[in-house]
Amino acid sequence: GQSLEQPSEVTAVEGAIVQINCTYQTSGFYGLSWYQQHDGGAPTFLSYNALDGLEETGRFSSFLSRSDSYGYLLLQELQMKDSASYFCAVGNQAGTALIFGKGTTLSVSS
Amino acid sequence: GAGVSQSPSNKVTEKGKDVELRCDPISGHTALYWYRQRLGQGLEFLIYFQGNSAPDKSGLPSDRFSAERTGESVSTLTIQRTQQEDSAVYLCASSPGTTNNNEQFFGPGTRLTVL
Numbered sequence: 001g002q003s004l005e006q007p008s009e010v011t012a013v014e015g016a017i018v019q020i021n022c023t024y025q026t027s028g029f030y031g032l033s034w035y036q037q038h039d040g041g042a043p044t045f046l047s048y049n050a051l052d053g054l055e056e057t058g059r060f061s062s063f064l065s066r067s068d069s070y071g072y073l074l075l076q077e078l079q080m081k082d083s084a085s086y087f088c089a090v091g092n093q094a095g096t097a098l099i100f101g102k103g104t105t106l107s108v109s110s
Numbered sequence: 111g112a113g114v115s116q117s118p119s120n121k122v123t124e125k126g127k128d129v130e131l132r133c134d135p136i137s138g139h140t141a142l143y144w145y146r147q148r149l150g151q152g153l154e155f156l157i158y159f160q161g162n163s164a165p166d167k168s169g170l171p172s173d174r175f176s177a178e179r180t181g182e183s184v185s186t187l188t189i190q191r192t193q194q195e196d197s198a199v200y201l202c203a204s205s206p207g208t209t210n211n212n213e214q215f216f217g218p219g220t221r222l223t224v225l
Contacts, residue, residue: 033212042114042201042216043153087152091212096166097143098214100152 002026004088004101011107012078020073020104022088030091032064032071033098038084046073046086075106083108112136114217116202122223123192131187131220133202140207142185143214144177147199156200159185160207192224 004024012018022032031050035043047055049064049071061074075082085105089098115134123129135142144156155169159179170176174192179185189196199221203214 031212042218043203044216045213048212089153089212092155092166094166094168096158096160096211097155097169098153098212099155100145102152 002090002092002099004090004099006086006088006101006104008102009105009107011109014078014080014108014110016078017074017076018078018106020075020086020088020106022071022073022101024069024071024088024090024101026069026090026099027093029066030095032062033089034060034062034073035087035089035100036084037087037103043087078108080108080110082106114202114204114215116200116217116220118220119218120221120223122225124225125194126191128188128190129192129222131189131200131202131222133185133187133217135183135185135202135204136215137183138206139204139215140182141205141211141214142179143203143205144185144187145201145203147201147219149198153201156187189222192222194224197222197224 006022033048034046037043047062054063059076064071085103087100087103089100117132142159145153158166174190177187199219201219203216205211205214
């Protein structure tokens with residue numbers, strides 16, 4: 001089977017940097033993705049890592065270590081609007097869909 | 111349309127009734143997915159369509175759940191004889207259907223409440 005573990009909650013202040021970790025157990029590996037979901041909203045795609053290393057997209061970066069079955073999402077220069085839930089996800093064994101973690105709720109305060 | 115749309119946005123029904131949830135994917139996207147999200151939880155995969163066929167139905171929780179897709183566009187998820195545990199947000203997503211389906215485009219969801 002496949003499972004993902006991520007912290008349930010993270011709090012930070014505006015301007016800070018926060019890292020959300022994700023560990024996974026999979027039968028086969030099809031890449032690690034990150035999604036953001038604001039309360040009551042649709043999940044939106046943030047990043048995808050197929051290979052080891054860091055991918056940077058503006059204030060957000062995502063890291064993957066396949067040997068450690070581990071990745072993280074790094075959010076810099078936090079803003080209030082970054083308060084949301086963040087989900088890591090891996091492709092399922094059939095390669096037909098994503099398996100999501102339970103999500104990390106990020107609260108950014110002023 | 112510009113994005114994935116779903117209807118209705120909210121549905122309240124009585125236990126035992128049937129419901130139909132609709133998804134309009136992004137035009138040209140051949141891959142379509144249904145997920146379920148219970149309150150405070152992650153997304154739970156239900157079914158995957160590639161074109162009009164459903165090669166992966168492994169996430170459907172029981173035979174009360176079914177889905178179809180016509181014309182490589184609209185999809186309908188049907189839940190028969192609804193139960194209270196079916197209460198959740200049902201999310202639809204689509205993707206271009208090329209080799210990397212990790213970037214999926216989600217609709218706003220249908221919030222289903224079974225009384």
